[in-house]
Amino acid sequence: MVSVAIMGHGVVGSGVAEIITTHKNKLFSSVGEEIYIKKILDLREFPDSPLADRFTKNFDDIIDDLEIRIVVEVMGGTNPAYDYVKRCLLAGKSVVTSNKELVAAHGAELLKIAKENNANFLFEASVGGGIPIIRPMNQCLVANIVNEIAGILNGTTNFILTKMITEGMNFDDALKLAQDLGFAERNPEADIEGHDACRKICILASLAFGKHVYPQWVHTEGITKITLEDVKYAESNKCVIKLIGKVKRLPDKKIDIIVAPMLIPKTSQLANIDNEFNGIMVRGDCTGDVVFYGKGAGKLPTASAVVADVVDCVKHLKTRKYLFWADGTGENILPYQKSVTAVYIRAKADDADKAYSEAESVFGTIKRLTRAGAENGEFAFVTDEMPYKQIEEKISNLESKGVKVLSQIRMGNL
Amino acid sequence: MVSVAIMGHGVVGSGVAEIITTHKNKLFSSVGEEIYIKKILDLREFPDSPLADRFTKNFDDIIDDLEIRIVVEVMGGTNPAYDYVKRCLLAGKSVVTSNKELVAAHGAELLKIAKENNANFLFEASVGGGIPIIRPMNQCLVANIVNEIAGILNGTTNFILTKMITEGMNFDDALKLAQDLGFAERNPEADIEGHDACRKICILASLAFGKHVYPQWVHTEGITKITLEDVKYAESNKCVIKLIGKVKRLPDKKIDIIVAPMLIPKTSQLANIDNEFNGIMVRGDCTGDVVFYGKGAGKLPTASAVVADVVDCVKHLKTRKYLFWADGTGENILPYQKSVTAVYIRAKADDADKAYSEAESVFGTIKRLTRAGAENGEFAFVTDEMPYKQIEEKISNLESKGVKVLSQIRMGNL
Numbered sequence: 112m113v114s115v116a117i118m119g120h121g122v123v124g125s126g127v128a129e130i131i132t133t134h135k136n137k138l139f140s141s142v143g144e145e146i147y148i149k150k151i152l153d154l155r156e157f158p159d160s161p162l163a164d165r166f167t168k169n170f171d172d173i174i175d176d177l178e179i180r181i182v183v184e185v186m187g188g189t190n191p192a193y194d195y196v197k198r199c200l201l202a203g204k205s206v207v208t209s210n211k212e213l214v215a216a217h218g219a220e221l222l223k224i225a226k227e228n229n230a231n232f233l234f235e236a237s238v239g240g241g242i243p244i245i246r247p248m249n250q251c252l253v254a255n256i257v258n259e260i261a262g263i264l265n266g267t268t269n270f271i272l273t274k275m276i277t278e279g280m281n282f283d284d285a286l287k288l289a290q291d292l293g294f295a296e297r298n299p300e301a302d303i304e305g306h307d308a309c310r311k312i313c314i315l316a317s318l319a320f321g322k323h324v325y326p327q328w329v330h331t332e333g334i335t336k337i338t339l340e341d342v343k344y345a346e347s348n349k350c351v352i353k354l355i356g357k358v359k360r361l362p363d364k365k366i367d368i369i370v371a372p373m374l375i376p377k378t379s380q381l382a383n384i385d386n387e388f389n390g391i392m393v394r395g396d397c398t399g400d401v402v403f404y405g406k407g408a409g410k411l412p413t414a415s416a417v418v419a420d421v422v423d424c425v426k427h428l429k430t431r432k433y434l435f436w437a438d439g440t441g442e443n444i445l446p447y448q449k450s451v452t453a454v455y456i457r458a459k460a461d462d463a464d465k466a467y468s469e470a471e472s473v474f475g476t477i478k479r480l481t482r483a484g485a486e487n488g489e490f491a492f493v494t495d496e497m498p499y500k501q502i503e504e505k506i507s508n509l510e511s512k513g514v515k516v517l518s519q520i521r522m523g524n525l
Numbered sequence: 526m527v528s529v530a531i532m533g534h535g536v537v538g539s540g541v542a543e544i545i546t547t548h549k550n551k552l553f554s555s556v557g558e559e560i561y562i563k564k565i566l567d568l569r570e571f572p573d574s575p576l577a578d579r580f581t582k583n584f585d586d587i588i589d590d591l592e593i594r595i596v597v598e599v600m601g602g603t604n605p606a607y608d609y610v611k612r613c614l615l616a617g618k619s620v621v622t623s624n625k626e627l628v629a630a631h632g633a634e635l636l637k638i639a640k641e642n643n644a645n646f647l648f649e650a651s652v653g654g655g656i657p658i659i660r661p662m663n664q665c666l667v668a669n670i671v672n673e674i675a676g677i678l679n680g681t682t683n684f685i686l687t688k689m690i691t692e693g694m695n696f697d698d699a700l701k702l703a704q705d706l707g708f709a710e711r712n713p714e715a716d717i718e719g720h721d722a723c724r725k726i727c728i729l730a731s732l733a734f735g736k737h738v739y740p741q742w743v744h745t746e747g748i749t750k751i752t753l754e755d756v757k758y759a760e761s762n763k764c765v766i767k768l769i770g771k772v773k774r775l776p777d778k779k780i781d782i783i784v785a786p787m788l789i790p791k792t793s794q795l796a797n798i799d800n801e802f803n804g805i806m807v808r809g810d811c812t813g814d815v816v817f818y819g820k821g822a823g824k825l826p827t828a829s830a831v832v833a834d835v836v837d838c839v840k841h842l843k844t845r846k847y848l849f850w851a852d853g854t855g856e857n858i859l860p861y862q863k864s865v866t867a868v869y870i871r872a873k874a875d876d877a878d879k880a881y882s883e884a885e886s887v888f889g890t891i892k893r894l895t896r897a898g899a900e901n902g903e904f905a906f907v908t909d910e911m912p913y914k915q916i917e918e919k920i921s922n923l924e925s926k927g928v929k930v931l932s933q934i935r936m937g938n939l
Contacts, residue, residue, distance in 0.1 A: 130668050130811060140735075141667050141847060235665060241812035243657070243665030251649060251657030253555050254544050254832035321554075380818060383797050397544060397829035398655035398819060404794060405815035415811035418668035430844060433555060 126414025209236035241412025255395030312356030330447035373523030540828025623650035655826025669809030726770030744861035787937030
């Protein structure tokens with residue numbers, strides 16, 4: 112019997128307790144012994160839970176219990192999760208977490224502490240919920256040099272964009288629907304401003320390239336400025352708009368990392384990933400493109416990924432699993448202004464045709480897009496690829512000529 | 526330093542040698558020691574290989590070498606692969622193989638021998654080439670009860686069907702193109718008759734449900750009878766035709782397993798998996814649908830999966846990895862005649878409208894399909910779901926009324 116503790120009894124935490132209880136036989140046959148939930152830490156009361164006798168409000172009941180070898184952290188946020196996780200690892204307990212904020216902010220440090228204390232620190236559920244991605248990247252693709260990762264990493268924003276694309280719903284209505292259906296929180300900022308996707312691409316980039324990438328180093332744009340007009344122009348260009356987290360290895364070993372909405376060709380494997388689903392493409396030098404698809408969030412998908420990590424910890428109570436990256440300095444990250452991209456631009460002017468000619472003289476070769484029902488004076492085009500700094504300068508230049516740029520969205524060459 | 530031997534220096538085998546050589550540093554940083562290719566077994570001569578001094582034509586040089594702890598089997602076929610692999614495992618050497626024929630025919634026995642001799646027997650590359658699937662199913666989805674697996678498991682047939690669907694090429698021309706491009710072998714039978722896909726779904730079913738499923742127990746149909754007319758009717762029903770390997774857990778714990786071409790709705794995640802790519806959907810009770818996509822074959826994708834298994838063996842030289850299923854008796858397999866499915870039927874009669882009415886009286890509710898350019902007397906429809914035996918009986922019944930059934934293809938409710 113292996114005793115575990117679960118810190119947090121919210122959506123994911125209660126799912127972890129449920130799966131360990133309901134899948135007891137399946138888990139027993141996988142690890143050869145029972146996984147026993149000895150303590151559950153939560154400040155709230157759960158008198159009706161079948162595990163009511165295991166609850167505690169005191170972290171000391173977990174850290175001081177030598178029988179507890181594995182601790183699941185599913186509280187979310189970094190306070191007190193960071194402190195608790197650190198203390199568990201220092202005490203030689205293995206930790207499993209679904210907390211992407213924690214891993215993105217403190218992963219390198221916690222992995223180092225785990226290593227020094229011969230414990231495991233696993234976080235499969237922190238990216239892609241129930242989609243296997245951390246372990247496949249770390250183990251199955253170990254004989255590959257990863258050259259690029261691109262993903263739809265946030266289900267909330269993907270649901271909103273899907274409703275805009277397939278049902279012509281505007282952003283506000285789609286957000287409200289997502290909230291009503293439980294796909295978006297009352298305060299949706301972390302999702303719609305791209306912060307959640309940013310944490311996830313940081314974790315994947317750290318794992319793939321071996322140095323911690325902190326979220327504050329990554330240029331991040333959300334989807335709040337996307338309009339139905341943009342969706343229609345994208346459609347006319349055989350594209351869909353998706354919020355993409357992307358990191359690419361450059362020839363000089365720097366990495367180009369960004370979170371932003373992008374126009375994706377409909378032929379891309381990521382274009383058909385709709386609603387609350389997530390999809391992650393990993394481009395290895397040997398495998399080529401491998402794509403992982405599934406529900407990126409939700410109680411049981413996420414909890415089942417947490418429990419799979421618990422099983423791995425049980426199997427590796429003596430030998431550590433190799434999962435590690437070093438701390439980073441940010442020196443290997445290309446400033447986003449230097450990142451080369453083509454951009455879709457929607458603009459307005461008194462005379463659209465004249466303004467389009469101006470845009471041609473400013474940007475060089477551009478591709479004009481059209482849409483049915485365009486307002487008078489509206490026009491849109493796609494530029495050639497160039498460093499983003501040049502795009503910004505050319506937009507300023509164009510605006511100085513009396514053109515108002517309404518939207519600018521990167522082309523995702525995926 | 527860990528010494529390995531590679532048995533077979535064909536496409537995959539030479540890829541394994543190449544990756545271990547070219548990715549030396551990456552692999553070293555993953556396992557903490559050098560992976561050294563000590564012997565390569567092949568009856569042919571490779572005087573120009575940089576590893577020319579490692580070649581041998583004598584299996585004894587491998588089996589008798591106590592330094593060789595890990596043996597890679599990439600010869601293909603079962604003779605002499607089965608004998609060699611068995612002897613390696615009996616000698617306590619871990620074995621990694623990409624050989625789906627071997628695993629489908631002898632997996633249970635070889636896993637048992639591996640267990641008894643404290644060795645690992647790993648075969649990630651046997652299904653899906655470079656797509657991670659065995660390890661994710663065995664580890665990441667361990668906290669799930671798998672209810673269904675459905676996949677496009679053979680790149681050759683998927684390439685042929687894609688050309689028929691997107692370019693209107695007929696079967697023979699598409700097969701010839703696949704052969705010219707190296708996607709199909711000169712003798713394409715194992716692919717186009719579904720045997721290759723059958724071996725792979727057998728391996729996945731054995732892994733998911735814990736009992737060996739032998740290929741001879743699985744009803745298997747290939748794609749040689751698919752015509753462009755069928756492709757067009759599928760299109761008119763918003764479907765594409767794909768060769769699907771599928772296994773489903775039934776309420777009575779039996780499994781419903783089959784390999785056959787199916788009409789898949791275009792909205793399915795498997796519908797967009799085109800050309801030589803593979804895709805595998807695993808439906809877990811907690812995760813819901815998870816899809817894995819990538820190149821299912823090819824030198825470096827397959828070889829990189831083999832090398833990932835070698836790395837895992839190096840990490841588990843002392844402790845075994847848990848990967849196991851018991852032998853099977855076939856009792857848990859539903860006879861295919863009892864499998865419930867809807868079917869698309871294309872038929873010909875002197876008077877199509879009259880014959881369609883006959884079909885209605887025979888099958889009950891049916892859905893008529895139409896296509897542009899249909900020949901006189903041709904008609905097509907989709908039946909309701911019923912056991913396949915009933916479908917066959919009703920087809921006989923219909924044919925006794927002067928209707929000639931030209932095609933019958935299952936509807937894949939994916």
